Amino acid sequence: MEQLSATAYVILGFVRNEPRSGYEIKAVVDNSTRFFWAASYGQIYPELKRLAEAGLIVGSDVPTGGRKRTVYEITADGEEELRAWLRQAPDTFEMRDEGLLKLFFADALPREEALEILRSMRAKRLAVHEQLEAIRQMKGEIDDPFPMIVLSGGLEYMEWFADWCERMEAKLLDSALDERSG
Amino acid sequence: MEQLSATAYVILGFVRNEPRSGYEIKAVVDNSTRFFWAASYGQIYPELKRLAEAGLIVGSDVPTGGRKRTVYEITADGEEELRAWLRQAPDTFEMRDEGLLKLFFADALPREEALEILRSMRAKRLAVHEQLEAIRQMKGEIDDPFPMIVLSGGLEYMEWFADWCERMEAKLLDSALDERSG
DNA sequence: TGACGATATATCGGTCCGATATATAGTTCT
C-alpha cells in the first residue's frame, strides 16, 4: 500500500471513536482542526472511498428517511495505520499569512498606511481568538485532554500574535518620531 | 483586468527595487518570505509571462554567455497595482501543522509516545529558529525596516512555540503523575 | 404551502507544491 494522504489520517482520527458520515467529518473538522489543518468535501468523499477500498474503514448505509447516508467506522487495520502515523515525527509545518507578506513589502506605502496593516492583522487575530473561545465554551468536560490542549495552544498563539502586532506598531511609531526630531 | 494571484504580488514586490530573473525570485523567496509565503517555479514562470503581458512588469533578455536569461522590472502600472493590493486588508491566514494534528489525536497512543510528539515539535521549532537566525546574520543594515521586523517576528514566534511545547509536556507529565498517586 | 436552513453527496476549476527534465556555466579534484 502506498503512502496515504494527510486527509486520510484526519478521517481515520475522526471515525476512530464514533461512526461518522462525510458531512459530519467536514463539520467536526471545521469546529476543531480547521485552524491548523483543514479539509474540504473535494478531498473527504473520494478519500472515504479509497480508505474503504483499502479496508481501513468500513461504511454502512444508514439512510435518514429517503435521504441516502453512509457512515464509516475504523477497522483494526485502520487503527494500526493511524497509530503508525502518529508515531512518525511530524513533518509538514507551513504558514500562509497575507498580512506578514504585505508587511514585508510595506516600505512601498507611506508609513501611516503601513501601520494600518498591523492593525488589520491584530484585529483578525482577535477575531479568531473569539471564535476559538466560542468553541471552548461549547466543549464540555471530556476525558481526552489533547483536543483541549491544542485548542488552548491556538488561543495562546492568537494572544501572542495580537500582542506582537501591537508592539510592532508602537515600535514603528517611535522610529517615525525619532526621524522627525533627530 | 481580473484578480491577480497572490504569487503575482510576491513577484511584483521582489522586482520593485531591482530587476530579477525567475530563478533569482525563487531564491530570494526561499531566503525571506518562505516561512509565511512560499512560491514554486511552477507558479513563478507562468506568472512572469502573465504579468509581462498585462504590462505590470517588463522583461529584458540578458544572457550569461550562451545561457538564456530574462530579467524583469516593474512598470509604473505594476507599482500602482502593488500599492493598491497593499492597501487592502489582508485576508488569507492559514496554518498547516502536522504536529498539532498528531497531538490532537494523541489519545490513540500510550501517554509516553504522545509526549514524543511535543518533543519533536519543539525540536523542529528550534531548528527553524536557527535557520531564521542564520538569515538574520546574513542581512546587513538596510534602510527598509520591514523585512527585519517580519524576520524578528518569525524568531519570536518560534521561541513562543518551543516554549509552549515544553510547558505542555510538563503539564502532561504532571497530570499523569496525579492519576497514579490520586 | 412555501421559504428556509440543515443534512448529504458529488464534482469542477483553479492554485499551489514538489519533483523532474533540460541545458549551460563555473568550480574543484585528479
Add this chain to the structure above:
DNA sequence: AGAACTATATATCGGACCGATATATCGTCA
C-alpha cells in the same frame, strides 16, 4: 585536460488541496 559536481536558468507534470456550486431530501417555522 577531462571528469565530476554545483549553480544558474527555464519549463512542465502529477497530485493535493480549496472554494464554489449543483443536486436532492429533510425538518421547521410562518
